[in-house]
Amino acid sequence: MTVFPGDTVFPGDTVLDGEHLHKRYGRLHVLDDVGFTAADGEAIGIVGPNGAGKTTLLNVLAGSVTPDSGTVRLDGADVTRSGPQIRCRRGVGRAHQIPRPFGGMTVLENVLVGATYGAGLRHREAHRHSIEVLRRCELLDLANRRADTLGLLHRKRLEMARAVATRPRVLLLDEIGAGLTDAEAAELVATIRELNAGGVTVVWIEHIVHVLLQVVNRLICMDAGRVIADGEPSAVLSDAVVVDAYLGKARS
Amino acid sequence: MTALAYRIDRSSRASRIGSSVLIGLGLILATVPQFFVATVVQQLTSLFIFVILAVMWNALAGYGGLVSVGQQAFIGFGAYGTVFLAQRDVPPYLAVLLAAGASAVLAAVLAPLVLRLRGGPFAVGTWVVAETLALLVVLDHSLGGGTGVSLRGLNVFRPDERRAYTYWLALAFLVLLLGAVFVLLRGRTGAGLQAIRDDQEAAASLGVRVWPLKAGLYVLAGFGGGAAGALILANTLFIEPRSIFGVQWTAYMLFMVLVGGIGTFEGPLLGALLFFGVQYLFADYDAWYLIGLGLTAGAFALFLPRGLWSLVPVRLLPVGYHLRRDGPGVF
Numbered sequence A: 001m002t003v004f005p006g007d008t009v010f011p012g013d014t015v016l017d018g019e020h021l022h023k024r025y026g027r028l029h030v031l032d033d034v035g036f037t038a039a040d041g042e043a044i045g046i047v048g049p050n051g052a053g054k055t056t057l058l059n060v061l062a063g064s065v066t067p068d069s070g071t072v073r074l075d076g077a078d079v080t081r082s083g084p085q086i087r088c089r090r091g092v093g094r095a096h097q098i099p100r101p102f103g104g105m106t107v108l109e110n111v112l113v114g115a116t117y118g119a120g121l122r123h124r125e126a127h128r129h130s131i132e133v134l135r136r137c138e139l140l141d142l143a144n145r146r147a148d149t150l151g152l153l154h155r156k157r158l159e160m161a162r163a164v165a166t167r168p169r170v171l172l173l174d175e176i177g178a179g180l181t182d183a184e185a186a187e188l189v190a191t192i193r194e195l196n197a198g199g200v201t202v203v204w205i206e207h208i209v210h211v212l213l214q215v216v217n218r219l220i221c222m223d224a225g226r227v228i229a230d231g232e233p234s235a236v237l238s239d240a241v242v243v244d245a246y247l248g249k250a251r252s
Numbered sequence B: 001m002t003a004l005a006y007r008i009d010r011s012s013r014a015s016r017i018g019s020s021v022l023i024g025l026g027l028i029l030a031t032v033p034q035f036f037v038a039t040v041v042q043q044l045t046s047l048f049i050f051v052i053l054a055v056m057w058n059a060l061a062g063y064g065g066l067v068s069v070g071q072q073a074f075i076g077f078g079a080y081g082t083v084f085l086a087q088r089d090v091p092p093y094l095a096v097l098l099a100a101g102a103s104a105v106l107a108a109v110l111a112p113l114v115l116r117l118r119g120g121p122f123a124v125g126t127w128v129v130a131e132t133l134a135l136l137v138v139l140d141h142s143l144g145g146g147t148g149v150s151l152r153g154l155n156v157f158r159p160d161e162r163r164a165y166t167y168w169l170a171l172a173f174l175v176l177l178l179g180a181v182f183v184l185l186r187g188r189t190g191a192g193l194q195a196i197r198d199d200q201e202a203a204a205s206l207g208v209r210v211w212p213l214k215a216g217l218y219v220l221a222g223f224g225g226g227a228a229g230a231l232i233l234a235n236t237l238f239i240e241p242r243s244i245f246g247v248q249w250t251a252y253m254l255f256m257v258l259v260g261g262i263g264t265f266e267g268p269l270l271g272a273l274l275f276f277g278v279q280y281l282f283a284d285y286d287a288w289y290l291i292g293l294g295l296t297a298g299a300f301a302l303f304l305p306r307g308l309w310s311l312v313p314v315r316l317l318p319v320g321y322h323l324r325r326d327g328p329g330v331f
């Protein structure tokens, strides 16, 4: 596709989408008719107060939680009933809000799991790819350390590195920047922008809006299990409903 | 800035020497029946059986996180399977092989049931399976009921011949199973299993096929347990349901693996050697002996969770990964 100056860049094909998603935990309606679409190459931010259902949406998209009703599609094919391992091998990478390192394995071995299973690479290819991912996520110096000895920053980096090692086409990030210093956040932003520029679709839940805005070109705001705004970031942030639901609560 | 070159090493000088020593040791052990008296041959056979048990339980619990307390189900099934087949005129050594295979089939049948459970419930479930099998055997009079049964058919061999054959068969099983575990750990399955052990959901989110890996490991351990049981019978010629299906096997395996080093390739080998010595010294003390084993294993789990082998800074086999920076002087 040739893009002329001044043209709007048309988003690519839909990679990952969900329709009429519902999820209840007991009487709590955590996802209430949520729709979600990610086009190839997009960088989408998700904001919303705690308990809004953001993580649950990511769980449903990644396949670790099955929705009560609704459909999830990957490249147009229904994957609502396929598990996370299948979706991962088909291109959905995921970093958890609370890092879940394999504590008894080294940092390198953690990353190799993603490279060999998620990306399906073998032997030297898997090794080369893992080294590249460790470099990109600044974990080379810790490669031979057991993961259960890492501090929070490095656990977060490892959480993302493992997901990146699976060679995702869509990368789902859950508050990967929470608790980082400004300098650390800037490094994270650079890494994610680099991935996005390389063609990876990014879906990033984050509370620190000014950090998020350095990466995303679309913003979704959730509240109480619903999507209350979706669109161009500055428009979403000035939306009265969003200001009321999110910023209002954040201030209180 | 120049880009630094990195590479991942699987083997080191220690692991190259270590593997050669292990292979050499295997070859030397193969000649033992030619040179040593019957008791030595028989004792070494039971050592091999203990090593098989330790290696299998370590693979299951130490690498796969499947902490079973019911592997005696397969030990008993392998032993009684051999008796069952021998009673139907299958040559005894062939019966040993077939019974080990049948134990693998049993594990494959049980896998969908027990692997649905995790953690504590899994442990209890495996133990219930073992007790149920023991009960079924006790009720079956053709298998000797509660009083036990002998393996017939081996009297066609002279005693020293018989001991030598059993010894070689035990050694062959040991080499086969060590080889199988080595291949598992050397390939990506080793990392996949450990990932499942540490966090099953996270492993799945990285593309690991959780169910086939767990089931495969459980079947391998079932095969190993069945082989051990069949060999125990071939070595002692008599079994009794309460002891062959007894939970003391789990106590032994726990001791060997926890003391030697859980989740390491070498630990269970060391643990089995130590256990062999302990068994020799204290086996007459009965209940206190089991309690002592349990307490020692517990103490290791608390104070040295990765066992004695964690004190040895060497890996004898190239199953790990090590990132190195290329270039002179960085070793």
Ligand SMILES: Nc1ncnc2c1ncn2[C@@H]1O[C@H](COP(=O)(O)OP(=O)(O)O)[C@@H](O)[C@H]1O
Pocket: A025, A028, A030, A048, A049, A050, A051, A052, A053, A054, A055, A056, A057
């Ligand atoms: N497995 C679960 N069982 C019960 N309640 C849950 C579960 N997961 C999430 N919830 C509840 O659902 C709501 C939304 O959670 P979550 O999706 O984590 O929100 P967010 O990520 O936006 O903070 C919260 O009230 C949370 O307590």
Ligand SMILES: [Mg+2]
Pocket: A054, A055, A056, A097, A174
């Ligand atoms: Mg959350």
